[in-house]
Amino acid sequence: MKTSNALLPLVGVAILLAVWSLATALKLVDPVLLPSPLATFRTLWESMLSGKLGVDFLKTVMRTISSTAIAAVIAIPLGILLGSSEKLYRSVEFLIDFFRSTPASAMFPLFLVLFGVGDRTKISVAAFGAALVILFNVAYGVMNARKTRLLAAKVMGASRIRVLFDVMLLESLPQTFVGLRNGVSLALVIIVVAEMFIGSTDGLGQRVFEAQQLFDMPGMYAAIFAAGALGYSLNLLFLLIERRFVHWAGR
């Protein structure tokens, strides 16, 4: 019973592969547009191990991680600061919401002027987008700290600083991780888009785009799957870290 439940997620995968195989075997779709699963995954495997795809994959990982890290380093302390005073947060809430709602891709030209064509622009736009998401979540996490818990710390004689570090900070951790997960997803999106269009010579985005230009369909699908696997793994990584550090969340 338990093992069969654990296998449930594979059902969807199996169905997709079956439909895909069928479609290519029966030539329902132009084979140039849709290579067989086997050909695609062989390309994925080979180009990850020996080809350029592996290098591009690592490039994108590095950019995504560094932009998320920069975002976190800036946004977490700032979020705590803003969240610890509701008045302070309310006074900048509109700005945060406004820029959170602005598509980060609209910022590319501005950042290009500031940082030129290169990694700095990609990373800083992604960091900008991710930082706002993280900031918003951290601030809300701090503001929504359980009132009883704060009072409890207060009656035990804890100073404001102590309450901030011993209670508010930990209370905000679950929400902070929500912010980090959303932030890293957004950073990946921005990085991949930037790699496609901002004069890039490497990275998964550039790889997808180039494969399409060269009509290398297996290569394109391989790069798409690589990007998907990357997004999924990053999310999973943060979930695992969260479960390790925020063991009390939701209990």
Place this chain on the structure above:
Amino acid sequence: MTIPASIVASGPAGGFDESRRTAPHVTIRSLSKHYPDAVIYDRFDFDIPRGKLISVFGPNGCGKSTLINMIAGLVPADAGEVLFDGRPLSRVKFGYVFQNYREALFPWLPAFDNIAYPLKVMGVPRAQRRQRVERLVAHLGVKIDLSLYPYHLSGGQQQLVSIMRALIVEPEILFLDEPFSALDYEMTLFMRDQLQRVFMETKTTTVLVSHDLEEAVYLSDYVLLLSRHPAQVVEFVPYDAPRPRTDKTLSEPGFIATKAHCLKLFQREVHRG
């Protein structure tokens, strides 16, 4: 907290007991509190006796929580003063137990560290903290695995941890605001007896807000009956059955008479406004 053990279970009118009763622990003078839509307290005076367990009972929303919160400094009073043996709150060690133990404990700390936390705030070194928690656990005869996180404990165990956290500083006075009302009946009965044991062991002046008259009478030396707000003392009803009180106490004439008396006053109060 150095009150001679001799007053434990001393009879109703022991001479020594009488003299203690005349030296109140907490004096509340002219305490006033209003919210935009109601005056909750208007020049309220009261003395909390030393080393006794008193229950605060009254109609819904009359200001029971507000009273202990003002005494414990969680809610500022508009006017008036509260003194503990003549000293202000800031110089007093006290314990406070919240109704909502889930939200009052720190889920990121194991039960042991939750209990030790007030000592950490006070700057007691780690080794001593450990010692004092272990001593308290032994003293109370608590059988809980304190290495567990609160969310792995039952509701009653969590509340017991909260109570121990309040007791670890050896408070002069202990406040509890409806501590058992989130527990199921079986656990409530068990916890009442735990609290009674804690009280008998430590003789800490205790103020318990309760919405359950049976519980209020069963546990207390006095029941403080409050009126609708602006709250006044309707009566300060003594109940001096010897401790430990047990299930049998509940069917004794003294208990029944006291409870009936309180109920009559309470209903008069409820029907008044």
